[in-house]
Amino acid sequence: MTTPAFTPFSPAPAGPDAAAPCVLCAEPGGLLLLQRPLWRVVRVTDTPAYPAFYRVIWNAHVGEFSELPRAQRQQCMEVVCAVEQVLRRALCPTKINLASLGNVVPHLHWHVIARFEGDAHFPQPIWATAQREAAPVLPLTLPELDALLLEALKTLD
């Protein structure tokens, strides 16, 4: 298993408010694993208590899931599902958490988070008050996990 070759990030065209550009239009939103014409997948690197935390980000500046046409909703969720499946197979987590919130950055993105009994917030959502100090030890390195994800994602449009 080798470290994946990350694709360079292509910013979206200028968002609806060029004076206050959307951070997910201007920046990858995490460590970029793969960018396709419509979506990209990044690993979240600023939550040490949750190392297996990825985001599926829609490239275009769309606020809500239901703004996408049906075919694109399906495409988006197949990417979310592929990330979930790799995390489940590679890590056997207690639970996968999926969320599309966007209150701070209203640009469609899905959080895909592997949760483990005994992690910092379990069984609460990761946005709740921490229950304890803890960080899961994964059975493989993050570059190895990235490589598994990249392999699965490469089959998707």
Place this chain on the structure above:
Amino acid sequence: MTTPAFTPFSPAPAGPDAAAPCVLCAEPGGLLLLQRPLWRVVRVTDTPAYPAFYRVIWNAHVGEFSELPRAQRQQCMEVVCAVEQVLRRALCPTKINLASLGNVVPHLHWHVIARFEGDAHFPQPIWATAQREAAPVLPLTLPELDALLLEALKTLD
């Protein structure tokens, strides 16, 4: 607009551990709006700060979204999307929050929550520490909102 006639709840067959039955196999999980063979939609009634909070619950005891076959994943998300669309049209919320967590009850269910700037946790997720005491005043009653949802959901399998 009339108050919808709620369908009676049909419990799922006994779950994998009959000694500790799953609460979402045994109970509706909220005020039942509509139950179809594969899914149901309920309104969450125990979060007064979030009156426009619905759940799409998969009837069968499935833990993770990716355990569903592709056609059922699509079916499930079309229901989530329909709920989101009604909430957006009826309430013009600041944001819709979608989440499938299940750390406490690992039985597939999607939270669909209308969020408003100035609500109790905004812009944080509703599971974070409250920012203020607040409850949105909706432009229509909850039975009226339920009726709009029921009308939209009746077209779905």
